[in-house]
Amino acid sequence: MTSRDSLVDLLARCALRDRRAFEALYQQSAPVLHGLLLKLTRDRELAADILQEGFVRIWQRAADYRPHLGQPLTWMGAIVRRLAIDRLRRGDYRHRAELSDDGWALVADHGPGPEERVHAEHGDAALARCLETLEPEPRRAVALAYYEGLTHELIARRLERPLGTIKAWVRRSLQRLKTCLGEA
Amino acid sequence: MNVYYPPLSDRLAAEYVLGTLHGLARRRFERLLPAHPALQRAVADWERRLNRLVAASAPVPPPPVWQRLERRLFPTEPRRRWWDSLAFWRGLAVAGVLAAVVAVAPRLALPPGEADMNFAAIRGKQREVLWTVALTDGNRLLHVSNLRPMTMPPDQRCFLWLKTGDRPPLMLGALPDDGSARTLNMPADMPRPNQGDLWVSMQPASDPAPPAHPLYETRWQAL
Incomplete structure (x- = not known):
């Protein structure tokens, strides 16, 4: 089993x-x-x-x-x-x-050990690699939502960008992640 | 929202899993979810994509949560005391003494939190006592007694909550509805369960989310 x-x-x-x-x-x-x-x-x-x-x-x-x-x-x-x-x-x-600059850095910091890498390649690492393909600011917006549970409004305030920009970044980033993970 | 339009349902599912769908939109989405298999599938797909890091999270030995969890979900029968006796509470209720005790209690009472035992009666719409609740043993044991068996809608149960200030209510446990009594162990980390109001909700047994409003509400009396 x-x-x-x-x-x-x-x-x-x-x-x-x-x-x-x-x-x-x-x-x-x-x-x-x-x-x-x-x-x-x-x-x-x-x-x-x-x-x-x-x-x-x-x-x-x-x-x-x-x-x-x-x-x-x-x-x-x-x-x-x-x-x-x-x-x-x-x-x-x-x-x-203390908050780190980029939530996704945490993935690397506390990433799996060598014995887990094979497993991770199908999990964490694949996602992390796809996140790397995003522009830094949209990636940060997605990270703030994912790791900190921030709403669009709070992300806009944190990144000092208009709400509409944040919504568009998040929407496009999710679409790109889907494509990158080979499931578009 | 038209959940039958795949690009939209996919987008909503993505933002739901990410956490950016919130407020009214999230509540509407969650209401639609149980009845729409396509939506459930879209959510599961996004959870698979975004929660990949779950399976890859480095395991960290958990703190001693299991004992607390076990006490909370599967309370065992503690030593019996006079106030554990269902007959005692029934006797009180039937004799109508209960009302007198509750009426007199404030005058006898130590401030809540200082008392040996806190007591509450949960009354129905006709002021009839449905449950008695007693908190004993330094706020660690909660004795709940259902004084009259109730006919419940299928899959529904009554839950007891502690409501303190503006915070969402904290669940204390499921209430018996078959005329029985039970004793619940309070989680060790629950702050002063004898402070705040008691709320009763009726909810699906499988999904007792913290309610926004109580079905019944009462306060502790110190004895």
């Missing part, structure tokens, strides 16, 4: 309220989701808080997971990332590290 199969299987058992499956799911996926949350929040307490909240939701919504629509980790990652964005938007952090 591959690890993907087993996460799918564990989620299915969680939907049937199997607590042991939930514990196994937690053991297998919490480290990766915690790593993601540290990247997003840069605040240990907040990351721990969202991790707990995220697993409450994962348990409650396990029945909503559709294997044909995506990988279990992507589904769980989307849940915790959305919680993180909501909390960051509420200004709900106390110990956040």
Whole structure:
């Protein structure tokens, strides 16, 4: 059984309220989701808080997971990332590290180790490479939305550009990412 | 929004996953989502594209969240005390003493937070007591008792929330609706659960998002 199969299987058992499956799911996926949350929040307490909240939701919504629509980790990652964005938007952090100039630099800083590179080439690295093809400012706009949960308005204020420009940058950047990732 | 027009639905899904679809547009999108498989597929595609870094995130051993999670989702039966007894609460309610206790309580009361036990009665539209809630053991245990079995719409449950100031309500747990009592462990990191108002919402069991308005609302009384 591959690890993907087993996460799918564990989620299915969680939907049937199997607590042991939930514990196994937690053991297998919490480290990766915690790593993601540290990247997003840069605040240990907040990351721990969202991790707990995220697993409450994962348990409650396990029945909503559709294997044909995506990988279990992507589904769980989307849940915790959305919680993180909501909390960051509420200004709900106390110990956040200083913001770096470019959110995407974080991907490189905390990137996978050598043993994970093969995996990463299909994940993080492919996305990072495609992001490199964007102009610096539009890339920064996308990064601010993705990592900091900023709205168009807040990005416009942060980058001191008109709202219309930001909206166009984000829209075009997403389209270019789609093309670059070979799925246009 | 015409979600049947693929370029538009793809664009909305992209901005939804990125997080730039917000406010009214996001709420409308989320309302449309459950009924539109094409939209669900577009969202899943964008989550796959943009959340690639999830699978590639370097694993970091999580903090000791599991114990807290387990206590919150699967509370075990604690030692029984006089106030744990369902018969006690029923007796109070049936005798109509409950109203007297609640009426007298403020005069006996220590300030909220200083009391040994905080108590609340959640009343229905006809002022009938539907649940009693007691917070004990240094705010760690929440005893909830459903005094009359309720007929619930399919897939709906009642949830108890703590509403403090302008912050979104925090979920305390699901309320029994079958005439039973249960004890919930409060998350250790929850700040002073005896402060603030108690809200009850009725929501899909699978998706209890923090409600904007309560179905029922009450306050703690210190005993």
